[in-house]
Amino acid sequence: MNLSDFEQSGVIVLEPKGKIMGGPDATILHERLHELIEQGKKKFVIDLSRVEWMNSTGLGILISGLTTLRNNNGELKIANVTEKIKSLLIITKLATVFEAYDTVEDAIQSF
């Protein structure tokens, strides 16, 4: 998995690419997310368009970011959710927890 990020209109957009299955690659996403939160960033969008699939490790990282941000008056939203990930969110009932948008622009505008 590779990871890039940028800031637009005060919103941090994280762009993981590949598979999120646990191990060192997943740690990169977790650490970058929490590094930015510690820097005081409060608005996040995770663009999932380039994530081929993720397992529960990836879902755990998203939950970790979401709960940490909500405890600090922030918010994490997801965009471009692929069918594979959408089905996992439905299976695990996490579709009721995350705000999901069709595009990154829509997610940014929602803040």
Add this chain to the structure above:
Amino acid sequence: MEKPILTENSIRIPSSQEFLVDVDSFLETRLEKMGVEKPTIADIAISVTEIVNNAIVHGNKSVFEKAVTIEVTHHNSDIIIIVADEGDGFDPEKIENPIEDGNLLKEVGRGVFITRALMDEVDIDAKPGRPTRVTLVKHI
């Protein structure tokens, strides 16, 4: 064992999550050869990496020297995957339901639940005091 050991039908890895990518790569190669379609390969890879994660962390307690073995076979229209650890087992009755209200925002505990949803058969042969062996079946 310092690195994964591959045979045609199996991969044996030390207990470290750094080798999950090797497991995924092995599965993709092996399942493509069997003619399995991409979305099904993804379902199998998600499930197997869940079970291997559990084998590494909960079974073998991340003791590097203890191995996790993954075998893949093809029988008629079934893909059969067996994941075996060298740990001390656990009580499967103690696995919590991750979609209960109190568990929904927990960061961990969804692996077996997701695996049961994606695979056609999941058999967890586990008891405290002996290694765990999980058999996964996907009809193709």
